[in-house]
Amino acid sequence: MKELSLNILDIAKNSVKAGAANVIIKLEENEDDLKVIIADDGCGMPSEMVARVTDPFCTTRTTRKVGLGIPFYKLAAEQTGGRFEIVSKTKSYEGDTSGTTVTAVFKKKHIDCLPLGDVISTVSTLIQGSPEIDFVFSHEFDGKKVFLSTAEMRELLGDVPLNSPEVLMWIRDYLEEQYN
Numbered sequence: 001m002k003e004l005s006l007n008i009l010d011i012a013k014n015s016v017k018a019g020a021a022n023v024i025i026k027l028e029e030n031e032d033d034l035k036v037i038i039a040d041d042g043c044g045m046p047s048e049m050v051a052r053v054t055d056p057f058c059t060t061r062t063t064r065k066v067g068l069g070i071p072f073y074k075l076a077a078e079q080t081g082g083r084f085e086i087v088s089k090t091k092s093y094e095g096d097t098s099g100t101t102v103t104a105v106f107k108k109k110h111i112d113c114l115p116l117g118d119v120i121s122t123v124s125t126l127i128q129g130s131p132e133i134d135f136v137f138s139h140e141f142d143g144k145k146v147f148l149s150t151a152e153m154r155e156l157l158g159d160v161p162l163n164s165p166e167v168l169m170w171i172r173d174y175l176e177e178q179y180n
Contacts, residue, residue: 002117003114003115003116003117003118004034004036004106004114004115004116005116005117005118005119005121005122006117007069007072007073008025008036008038008119009122009125009126010069010073011038011069011070011102012025012038012040012122012126012135013126013129014069014070014100015038015042015100016042016129016130017042018040018042018043018044018100019043020042020133021133021134022040022041022133022134022135022136023039023040023126023133023134023135024037024038024040024135024136025037025038025123025135025136025137025138026038026039026136026137026138026139027116027119027140027141028140029108029139029140029141029142030141031108032107032108032109033105033106033107033108034105034106034108034113034116035103035104035106036103036104036105036106037102038101038102038103039099039100039101039102040099040100040101041097041098041099042098042099042100043090043098044088044090044091044098044099044100045088045090045100046090047088049088050086050087050088053070053086070086073102073104074104076104076106076112076114077104077105079110079112080106080108080112081110082104082105082106082110083104084102084103084104084105085102085103086101086102087100087101087103088100088101119139120172120176120179123137123148123171123175124168124171124172124175127150127162127163127168127171128163128168129163131161131162131163134149134150134151134154135148135150136148136149137149137175144178144179146175146178146179147178148171148174148175150162153171
């Protein structure tokens with residue numbers, strides 16, 4: 001992928017497919033590093049799958065025999081001198097929690113570091129496609145913090161669907177204002 005925001009979209013969509021009710025996308029940026037954390041409360045993965053998930057020939061898809069999203073994301077982080085980690089837990093007993101956290105650190109000054117890209121469109125697309133899920137997005141950089149919580153939006157909007165055109169336009173404008 002040509003920009004990290006598309007990798008973020010891909011991994012967050014995996015969270016949706018895993019049955020997550022809550023997805024957190026957190027970007028922490030300083031002069032040297034960009035740390036991207038995507039966490040969910042979906043069904044999680046057994047340890048055998050976690051060990052294989054970075055293999056391009058490991059996929060749960062039935063339409064093709066390769067899954068390149070996570071392997072390419074891992075490669076993108078590691079080729080900058082950064083790191084990649086995936087931690088996942090399935091429910092072991094009733095009342096137990098499950099979920100997956102994917103963390104990638106990119107060395108921003110490395111020549112192979114991909115640009116972040118259009119993260120506003122990524123967040124908007126996720127909300128549009130899965131308005132029932134609670135997304136929390138935050139991006140800390142240069143002493144600023146961009147933040148959006150769909151749970152907070154639901155409290156304010158009541159019955160207005162988050163994927164209505166007016167709300168999606170507001171989300172884009174709200175995020176753009178915070179970035180400027």
